[in-house]
Amino acid sequence: MKKLFLVFALCSAMTVFGQSKFANKPGGQFSLGIRSTTSLFSDESGTGTGFGGQFRLRFYHLLNSEWFADYITSDIENGLGNRTDYHIGWSVMFYPSFAYHQNERLKIQPYFLAGHCFDKTRFESNLFTENNIATRWSSAVQAGIGFHLPLHDRVDLSLSGQYMMHFGKQVVTNVRKNGAGTEYLFFDLDEPQGLEGHLLVTFSLNFRIADFWKNQTKGVQDKAPVMEEGQ
């Protein structure tokens, strides 16, 4: 806990320190993006593949936010069942000031991210006579690192790795056999609440479509003055 506090304090200090040098330049930028997520090292399932969308709202040059929704499907026990995760959440992204640059093309922009997520997880057994289903709602926190790779003034690729820790009712999958010896999955819902985590590697493509507080900066004119004929 102390370590988390220290990391947060360090990130905050870096962002405050950087404010004097890069006052509000990319602040207010709004991006839309699509993302592909790979889920690794889950307790109850194998590698999963996901697809989703996100938007980003940048508060100022060293602080961004990411609001996302993911749909991830995974295998359980080599085809005996499936797991489907629905994530909806948000992360705050801190850009270390020593590596900050103003969206220079093909130059990596690293960041730390941390956030919170709500999840619905559905476990299903594939056997048609034993189609057990277990559903769990949980809340999660996530933290990790990542980087943007600006490809254009308006477009960037991002890659991030984060560990997501779910807190909710635990679902334990058991492999059972029916009378004929055919294996199927059975889900144990009576487990107490606990922690369960997985590593998420996310690749995203983002389009910057608006700058929400561009017009609110005093003394900045967006358009050149209109010159009338003869002037």
Next chain:
Amino acid sequence: MKKIIAIAFLSTAAIAVKAQDNPPADGPIVKHTLAQMLTVNATITPAWSVTLLSGGDSIKSVSGDRTNVYLHATAEYYWDERFSTRGDVYMLLNKNSDPGGVKYNHGFQVGASCHLIKGSNIDPFIGLRAGMNFTQVTPSGMSDGVVSGLVAPPAHLDPTWAPVMGINFFGEHVFHFFIEGAWMQGTYRPNIGPQMSLEEFRVSAGLGLNFSFYKPVDTVRKKI
């Protein structure tokens, strides 16, 4: 078949070279650029089973021993000469009526491409896309050892992704020829019944349209 491919390649290469001819010395300045261009393609795409990443023979493939055929439409925008974003839609045309065969395998993907040569009408590229598939198989006989019967697995949405590579040949004004290969990745995970690998190699080729939104300065005329 090889002759046809060779002729197609040579003719498109000739068009590309012809398009690069220098303009008259007293004519307008010609700017060769792919920047700010929208291309749209629609073609018929064959696909063959590949099981390099999906576990070989341990899982049934969506292509199996047959060639799937898709209607494939693409829209791509070139932000500049190096980089473009694109959206692709696939619709399976030849469904397999055999028990357990593929009934639907439609999908969309969104992604980005990196273009390897600047200032040329020959445009090789590599890219990465991600999206979703809507897949369903026809009813098939299943048994759990005690009970057996004809079971219809429901349709399911499954995430996919694909590395892509290809080449475009930009000819005169509005047309271009393209050929590309996409290595689809994903797994169909129905609520009932066995999983199926969506891994396959899709090859698309044909003529596309391009529309330039390039805004040159007064002395520069758009070429592509």
